[in-house]
Amino acid sequence: MPSLFESPHIPFELSSSRRTGGRARPTDTRLDLQRVRRGVYIPTSDWAAMGHDERYRAFIHATLACSPTTPTLSHYSAAAMRRLPIVGGWPETVHTVVSERGGGRSSGVYTRHRTSHPPEVDVIDGVRCTSLERTIVDVARTGSRASALSMADHAVRLGHTTTDRLLEEDRRLGTGRGSHQSRALLAIVAPDAANGGESFVRLLLHDAGFVAPTLQHRIDDSDGLVGYVDFAWLDAGIVLEFDGFRKYATLEYTGGSPEDVVWREKRREDRLRAVGLRVVRATWDDLTGPAPRLLDLVSRAGAPRRRLGGNEGAR
Structure with missing residues (x-):
């Protein structure tokens, strides 16, 4: 064969x-x-x-x-080739970019995006892909906001790009469909977000009008380091921990059995409470639905809100 x-x-x-x-x-x-x-x-x-x-x-x-041609991957497909994280699932088509005057229509296998701004191209694993900045901005303009923020946080955290370079690419593409959304997202990029779940949490909090928390904040007690909490509103004495389940299931995090991790997490939470902090825990299940439970959890804990907050929702 x-x-x-x-x-x-x-x-x-x-x-x-x-x-x-x-x-x-x-x-x-x-x-x-x-x-x-x-x-x-x-x-x-x-x-x-x-x-x-x-x-x-x-x-x-x-x-x-x-394919009889060599298309340039864009959007989610370029993001996948670049090993950028996604919140949710990948699409069932291959995304490519074509000029406004050329290229065919989208089909059952391809989603083709027309553009009047030819992208810079990199070759990854033998495949032509839009530049890192163009890929992220394209997703920010037309795709999932949560995924776009996760991708931007990830790329900036690893030093593969900067927020300024992302904003420059966004300006280069000009105004048009999705430009307002991309500018708003790029304005809240935070390289301290540790993973896609934490980016999603930040987006939900931002859209609901909460004050931006401090990320990965170090907490000490009389015995030394307690740990780095995912989110902290220090003036309000509140910390939010996002549990993505992965740390309970892999040796990378456990160093032993899942039961050992649960015990260590409980001990860590006891120490956080002992220094006067209210601890809120959230999982992926708390981030979904039209009224994510996360927002109720942090609201009841007393997390502060901005005087003027958006309520755009996160996808």
């Missing part, structure tokens, strides 16, 4: 009828193949070993391998 291509080390296999509709299974009748997209398969064991992000990148590579 022919292989589609050598790079990027993904063992794709081609349906014998891909060029005539791709409805058939590969000519090899083995049952240990997983369909990545129409006409393209991968060994089931390799697919099972992939995470959520890797599977979307595999879908991108499989789609481009079937």
Whole structure:
């Protein structure tokens, strides 16, 4: 059975009828193949070993391998290739950018974005992608606000770009669809946000009109370091901890069993309360829905609000 291509080390296999509709299974009748997209398969064991992000990148590579052209990835697809975080799920299409005068329409596999501002292009894993700044600004203008803020926080935190460079790219694209949204988001980028969940929490708090908390603040007691809390309103004596569950399930965080982590977290919370702090805990479940429970939790704890606050909601 022919292989589609050598790079990027993904063992794709081609349906014998891909060029005539791709409805058939590969000519090899083995049952240990997983369909990545129409006409393209991968060994089931390799697919099972992939995470959520890797599977979307595999879908991108499989789609481009079937393309007679070499499009430039943009928006979510460029973000995935750049290993930027997302809040929620990846799309079911490959996003590309085309000039206003050229390029085809979006199809079942591709979402094509027309632009009058040609992007700078980088090649990542053999694939043409919009620049980092353009990718983030594009998502900020037309995509999920929570994902865009998470991507911006992440890229700035790692030193891959700066808020000024993101704002400069946003200005270069001019006014138009989504420009107000992108400017508002880029104004609250915070490199101290540790992960996408914390970026989402900040966006919810901002939209609900709460005073911006201090991030990753160090707390000490008479015995020394208690830890770094995710969010703190120190004047109000309130800290907010976001539990994304990952630390309870992986050895990277546990250094032992999940039970050990739970015990250490309880001990840490006791020490925080002992120095006079009110501790609020939130999980992913508290961030969803039309009225996220997070907002009620921090409001009842007494978190301060801005005199004038937006209420745009986070997606």
